[in-house]
Amino acid sequence: MKHQVTLNINGSEHEIFVEARKTLADAIREECGLTGTHLGCEHGVCGACTVLMDGQPVRSCLMFAVQCNGVPLRTVEGLADGDDLHPVQKAFWEHHGLQCGFCTPGFLMLATSVLEQEPDIDDEALREVLSSNLCRCTGYQNILIAVKAAAEEMRG
Amino acid sequence: MRLLGRSIPRVEDPPLITGRGRFVADITMAGELHMRIVRSPVAHARITHIDVEAALELPGVVAIWTGRDTAEIPPIDFRQEGLTDLYPYRQPILAEREVRYVGEPLAAVFARDPYAAEDAADLVFVDFDELDVVVDPRADPAPFDEDSDTEAALVNVSYGDVEAAFAAAHRRVTVEVSVGRHTGVPMETRGALAVREHHGRIVMYGAAKVPHYNRQAIALMLGLGIDDVVLREGHVGGGFGVRGELYPEDVLVCLAALRLNAPVKWIEDRKEHLVATNHSRDQVHVIEAAVDADGFITAVRDEFWLDQGAYVRSHAATVPNLTAAMLPGPYVIPAYECRGHIRLTNKTPAGTYRAPGRYEGTFARERLLDAVAAELGEDPIVTRRRNLIAHEDMPFARPIRALGTEMEYDSGDYPSILEKTLAYVDDKGLCAELDERRASEEWVGLGFAFFVEKSGLGPYEGARIDVDDDGGIRVVTGAASMGQGVETAIAQVCGDVLDVSVDGIRVVHGQTDEIDYGLGAFASRVTVMTGTATQMAARALLVKAREAAAHLLEADPADIGMVAGNLEVVGAPERRVSLAEVARSLDPSGAKRTGMVPTLSAEAWFTTEHMTYPYGVHAALVRVDEWTGGVEILRYVVAYDIGKAVNPMLVRGQIVGGAAQGLGGALLEEFVYSDDGQPLATSFMDYLLPTVTEMPPVDVLLLEDAPTPLNPMGVKGAGEGGTTAFGAAVAAAIDDALDAPGAVTRLPVSPERLRKVICNIQRSPREKGER
Ligand code: FES
Ligand code: FES
Numbered sequence: 001m002k003h004q005v006t007l008n009i010n011g012s013e014h015e016i017f018v019e020a021r022k023t024l025a026d027a028i029r030e031e032c033g034l035t036g037t038h039l040g041c042e043h044g045v046c047g048a049c050t051v052l053m054d055g056q057p058v059r060s061c062l063m064f065a066v067q068c069n070g071v072p073l074r075t076v077e078g079l080a081d082g083d084d085l086h087p088v089q090k091a092f093w094e095h096h097g098l099q100c101g102f103c104t105p106g107f108l109m110l111a112t113s114v115l116e117q118e119p120d121i122d123d124e125a126l127r128e129v130l131s132s133n134l135c136r137c138t139g140y141q142n143i144l145i146a147v148k149a150a151a152e153e154m155r156g
Numbered sequence: 157m158r159l160l161g162r163s164i165p166r167v168e169d170p171p172l173i174t175g176r177g178r179f180v181a182d183i184t185m186a187g188e189l190h191m192r193i194v195r196s197p198v199a200h201a202r203i204t205h206i207d208v209e210a211a212l213e214l215p216g217v218v219a220i221w222t223g224r225d226t227a228e229i230p231p232i233d234f235r236q237e238g239l240t241d242l243y244p245y246r247q248p249i250l251a252e253r254e255v256r257y258v259g260e261p262l263a264a265v266f267a268r269d270p271y272a273a274e275d276a277a278d279l280v281f282v283d284f285d286e287l288d289v290v291v292d293p294r295a296d297p298a299p300f301d302e303d304s305d306t307e308a309a310l311v312n313v314s315y316g317d318v319e320a321a322f323a324a325a326h327r328r329v330t331v332e333v334s335v336g337r338h339t340g341v342p343m344e345t346r347g348a349l350a351v352r353e354h355h356g357r358i359v360m361y362g363a364a365k366v367p368h369y370n371r372q373a374i375a376l377m378l379g380l381g382i383d384d385v386v387l388r389e390g391h392v393g394g395g396f397g398v399r400g401e402l403y404p405e406d407v408l409v410c411l412a413a414l415r416l417n418a419p420v421k422w423i424e425d426r427k428e429h430l431v432a433t434n435h436s437r438d439q440v441h442v443i444e445a446a447v448d449a450d451g452f453i454t455a456v457r458d459e460f461w462l463d464q465g466a467y468v469r470s471h472a473a474t475v476p477n478l479t480a481a482m483l484p485g486p487y488v489i490p491a492y493e494c495r496g497h498i499r500l501t502n503k504t505p506a507g508t509y510r511a512p513g514r515y516e517g518t519f520a521r522e523r524l525l526d527a528v529a530a531e532l533g534e535d536p537i538v539t540r541r542r543n544l545i546a547h548e549d550m551p552f553a554r555p556i557r558a559l560g561t562e563m564e565y566d567s568g569d570y571p572s573i574l575e576k577t578l579a580y581v582d583d584k585g586l587c588a589e590l591d592e593r594r595a596s597e598e599w600v601g602l603g604f605a606f607f608v609e610k611s612g613l614g615p616y617e618g619a620r621i622d623v624d625d626d627g628g629i630r631v632v633t634g635a636a637s638m639g640q641g642v643e644t645a646i647a648q649v650c651g652d653v654l655d656v657s658v659d660g661i662r663v664v665h666g667q668t669d670e671i672d673y674g675l676g677a678f679a680s681r682v683t684v685m686t687g688t689a690t691q692m693a694a695r696a697l698l699v700k701a702r703e704a705a706a707h708l709l710e711a712d713p714a715d716i717g718m719v720a721g722n723l724e725v726v727g728a729p730e731r732r733v734s735l736a737e738v739a740r741s742l743d744p745s746g747a748k749r750t751g752m753v754p755t756l757s758a759e760a761w762f763t764t765e766h767m768t769y770p771y772g773v774h775a776a777l778v779r780v781d782e783w784t785g786g787v788e789i790l791r792y793v794v795a796y797d798i799g800k801a802v803n804p805m806l807v808r809g810q811i812v813g814g815a816a817q818g819l820g821g822a823l824l825e826e827f828v829y830s831d832d833g834q835p836l837a838t839s840f841m842d843y844l845l846p847t848v849t850e851m852p853p854v855d856v857l858l859l860e861d862a863p864t865p866l867n868p869m870g871v872k873g874a875g876e877g878g879t880t881a882f883g884a885a886v887a888a889a890i891d892d893a894l895d896a897p898g899a900v901t902r903l904p905v906s907p908e909r910l911r912k913v914i915c916n917i918q919r920s921p922r923e924k925g926e927r
Contacts, residue, residue: 021271035182036175038393040343041426045840048343076175089173093165096809100639101172102179102344102393131847134840136343136394137639139816139878140848142809 005069007032010078018065024058025049027065028075036076036105040134047133050106051075057113076105079112087153088112088146097146099137106133111147119155123148159652160869163805166644167658168637171391178390180347180362185419188349189218191409192273194263194280195428196255199291199502199833201284203253206263211279216272219416220280221408222263223252229377229411232402234472235369236560244304245500247467249404249411255284256466257502258835259431261404266412266420289833293463293499294440306500308468313480315555316491318446321455325446329531333523335516335883335903337438337463338825340509340817341845342638344393345424346433348406350413356384358410363387363666365400365636366676371668373402374410385410389666395638396817397508397678398434401470405432430838434471435827436509438463439479441520446491451532453543455491458483458520464498465505473498474559475506478513478610481558485521485608486570486771487543502833508678510817511876514609515883519903522605522884530897536888537578540606544570550862558767559613559679565769567862568797574606577773577795580857586777586791593790599780600790601895603888605881608771611873612684612866614764618673619689621650621697623756625743627721627736629656631693632664634674635686640875641806642682648802649687649869653694656721656735673761680770680873683802685762688867692760700758704738707750768864770872772796774818774885777852780893785911787823787890789850795857796877800870804858811878812854818882820846823904854878 007014009032016031023042028034028051040048042061049060052074079086088111091097098104107130114121114129121129126147135143171177208220231246251262263280267273290298290306297305322328348362358380363370367387375385392399405422412420424432439462446455462476480494509515525543529536545552545565552565581587586602593600620632631650635642642665647658664670665677675681698718705723706713709731717726724732733741739756740746747754777791794811801807824844828836837843863870887900890910899913 019271029182030184034175035179036177038179038344039181040345040393041840043426043839043841046343046426076173080174085173092173093169096166096805098169098172099641099809099813100342100344100392100394101169101177102342102391102639104172105175108173127848131849134343134845134847136341136396136817136845137813138809139812139814139854140851141812141854144848 003066005065007065007068007073008070009034009073009075016065020064020066022065023061024063024065024068025060028060034075034077038102038105040103047110048103048106050109050133052109052113055113055116057110076108079108086112088115088150091146091150091153095142095146095149097138097142103133103135107135107143111150115151115154119151121151159648159658160802161804163803164648164658166641167647168641168643179344179393180349180390181423183349183361185349185351188419188421189266189268189416190270190273191412191420191422192265192277193261193405194265194277196251196258196260196262198255198284198286199258199289200287201255202287203251203255203262203282204285205283207281208263211265211276214272214276214279216268217265217276218268219266220263221250223248223250226250226411227252229407232404232470233373235470236472239472242308242468242472244301245308245468247404247469247505249407257504258833259504260466264408266416290501291503291829291831291833293461293501300500308464308498308500309473311473311476311480311496311498313556314493316455318455318457318491318493321491322446325454326449327447327531328444329447329524329528330442330444331523331527331898331901332442333520333901334440335437335519337435337827338821339434339436340396340398342394342396342399345426345429346399346403346405347423348409349419349421350409351419352413352417357386358384358413359386359388360406360410361388361390363389363400364392364638365395365678367636367666367668368634368674368676370402370406374407377407378411378414387668389636392638396510397436397512399638400636401434401507426840427838430843431504431835434469434507435465435504436506436512437516437821438506439516443520443524445524445528447528451539451542453487453489453528456484456489458494461497461499463501463503463506465501465503467505469505469507471507475508475512478558479517481556481563482514482608482610483517483521484554485518486545486606488545503829510814511880514607514880515821518605518607518881519883519887522881523887526888526891527898537604540574541571544574547571558610561765561767564766565608566766566864566866568769568771569861570771572861573771573773573795573797573859577775577793577857580795581775581793584793584855586775586793589791590777593779599782599893601778601889601892603776603885603892605774605884605888607877607881608769609877609880610767610769611680612768613679613681614685616673616761616763617675617685617689618671618759618761619686619693620671620759621693621757623735623739625736625740627734627739629661630664631661631690632670633686633690634671635665635682636677637665638677640810641803642677645683645802645806646686646690649690650694653691653698655718680875684768684867684871684873687802687871688869689760689762691869692762693758696758696760697756701735701738701756704741704750704752704756705733708733708737708741764866766866768866768872770796770798770874770877772877774881776885776889778886778889778893780890780910782914785907785914787905787910789819789852789886792852792854793857794854794878795859796874797859797862798874799863799872800860801858801874802871807858807874808856810874811856814876814878815854815882816846816851818879819850821903822883822886826904
């Protein structure tokens with residue numbers, strides 16, 4: 001049986017019709033065509049699928065689309081404002097915070113949410129937060145540098 | 157514009173940071189079918205019956221194939237030709253009579269929806285007669301089939317008079333060490349989408365690493381012409397040796413697109429990945445040194461066993477061959493003998509993973525050097541200094557063949573990098589931190605390991621550069637990109653010659669219909685091979701552009717230079733034309749007027765018979781927790797001489813990323829199997845990848861002291877050296893922390909294993925305050 005759900009992603013509404021078991025990640029990718037959100041494990045460990053739900057990072061592979069009816073969601077596609085990159089995006093580019101880029105959307109969303117909520121977060125707490133996502137290419141060093149640089153820029 | 161050697165930001169990043177990447181799972185085609193593989197739940201069994209009736213009845217299911225439906229398709233071949241001895245061990249695309257590991261494909265379900273395909277796969281019932289399971293690669297060889305046994309091959313490498321050296325030895329030192337089963341595990345799982353296009357061509361998206369070879373292999377397996385198959389590489393979420401090899405699923409999607417006449421898509425899930433994609437490492441070495449009265453190592457003898465898993469895959473014997481060839485590393489070792497057993501077991505088949513054979517061999521050799529030092533009662537650095545190949549002896553030939561090439565270390569100054577590393581480690585405060593922590597009675601240690609890498613495998617690679625009528629530059633290569641920054645590096649090489657910024661240069665890779673030949677991306681070869689070909693093509697293009705510009709400017713080509721994307725008469729910059737104008741002047745009619753060949757384009761092929769050998773030193777500062785056996789890496793240093801860095805920022809990125817993978821293999825990652833061949837690490841809950849918390853700060857000492865004479869830029873490949881010596885350095889550091897030389901014999905060093913070692917030592921290190 002399928003259910004009618006309205007996903008509100010980056011300010012746009014998507015009316016979709018899905019089975020109850022359809023994950024939020026699959027719905028975002030397949031039903032809404034936003035493929036920037038990636039799937040690295042589908043069981044809540046890698047964080048590649050991180051999106052923001054009401055500003056909080058969630059693993060979209062662990063949520064069902066039907067749980068998100070009408071809730072404001074943000075994905076990597078909504079970070080930049082037209083051609084203006086978000087400070088976190090800019091910092092990842094400048095500081096070589098990505099190689100293959102597969103984990104990147106998840107890290108960008110995670111970093112965005114933490115910096116919006118705790119712009120003054122200290123290094124140790126930041127490491128702790130970032131340890132919830134996996135990257136296989138960078139060894140994390142430049143991701144840390146990039147997020148710190150973005151924090152500085154966002155603090156102004 | 158000088159672009160070589162500059163740390164410019166990458167041209168590939170904008171789509172990747174904005175969610176506009178195109179990984180294979182992101183591609184959707186109208187009418188596509190989804191493939192789901194039914195995998196063996198048992199390690200070794202005869203298939204007695206497969207029942208697909210219930211599965212076929214599910215709505216949306218279009219077809220289900222078992223091994224009988226694909227029996228006419230030959231097994232997957234090796235990239236190297238002529239290895240007939242290994243033929244019996246090749247993997248079929250679907251098992252027909254017998255399954256040999258948990259995870260082996262035995263049926264393929266095709267459905268209109270991925271969820272339906274997965275439901276149907278659960279309804280495929282298979283009856284088995286279970287057979288004996290082999291999990292220990294050192295057990296006596298057992299039958300594999302009627303004609304062959306589980307020792308697939310014995311790799312033999314030797315030179316010098318080993319017997320005599322051991323007979324005359326002052327001392328003999330032997331260690332037995334092993335490296336666990338772990339592998340690349342890119343964050344993107346594998347995937348493929350095949351579609352039949354006009355003229356009946358099969359186009360497969362999701363290719364990586366070696367698209368040209370795989371195109372040919374797929375064509376051969378399916379009975380098609382080479383030109384009937386096109387492979388396309390989009391964004392690839394990490395390769396590390398495992399991604400992009402030819403696997404059963406790639407062939408199945410192409411076959412299905414042909415037979416079912418619809419686009420067919422397959423996206424691996426993570427659980428599948430951990431049992432289906434190549435494993436690697438997993439070697440046991442018994443290695444022995446003959447040492448003379450001066451402490452010089454006169455010979456090394458090594459015997460190793462490699463747990464190949466259930467089949468020999470596309471790499472054939474590459475890993476054991478490299479292990480044997482590269483094991484002597486930076487030391488003179490006048491006589492050497494190595495015997496490597498490739499043993500089949502009932503586990504996921506193994507292939508290459510970043511620094512294949514070198515991570516293992518470096519661990520074995522450096523553990524041996526540490527053991528020799530302990531035997532001689534001296535600092536391990538002293539033992540290394542005494543045995544390193546001297547700078548004067550470069551180039552240094554070893555009578556060994558590696559990947560079909562004569563082994564000759566092309567350039568290097570090993571003693572100097574060792575001293576530089578020691579100074580750097582001190583400078584970065586590792587020694588001070590060691591002393592401080594020791595003073596407060598922490599169990600800390602500092603360890604070093606030397607390594608020699610190989611890169612730039614030939615025999616050829618090419619590049620074609622085309623300039624459009626509006627001045628846009630396109631570099632078409634046969635390279636592949638797994639996210640390592642190929643586009644930026646190649647654009648830098650091209651832009652450096654043509655004096656244009658990288659923004660105007662588009663680099664094409666991984667498209668088999670764009671260029672006839674390409675060997676792809678492995679063995680740290682892209683910057684060396686494709687980079688050199690690009691430089692040659694750019695220079696040829698420049699010659700042609702100057703000649704055409706000379707006609708336009710009515711000047712002598714010799715007087716024309718390229719400045720900021722324009723061609724101008726030297727000394728008279730007002731007399732200039734843009735690259736676009738030059739390109740337009742070479743349209744067919746323009747070219748006819750000047751008697752030139754139409755189009756502003758050039759092509760070049762770089763060939764080489766030798767590899768280049770970068771080298772370096774790793775240093776680790778670790779702390780051991782006495783009570784838990786946990787190891788924390790506090791600081792890490794990689795010193796690496798790669799001849800010339802095209803983009804130092806990217807090189808450092810490769811090194812640090814490689815170090816993280818070295819760390820995983822040293823402390824965390826292991827595919828454990830039960831005695832009946834059940835894999836116990838099938839999710840990220842039990843196969844542990846390093847997170848940011850386990851990563852120490854890594855300081856990179858990037859050196860360009862020894863450019864290679866083998867290519868004009870002097871570059872050596874940089875992709876693997878961050879990984880190579882990690883296990884060896886951490887082991888030495890743990891030994892040092894425990895003040896117990898030889899304590900670490902096996903990777904990964906799990907808390908459980910280390911706790912046992914600590915209990916056996918039964919005292920705290922440096923109890924009596926020595927050192
Ligand atoms: S895909 Fe959701 S956490 Fe890995
Ligand atoms: S950049 Fe490749 S996984 Fe993070």
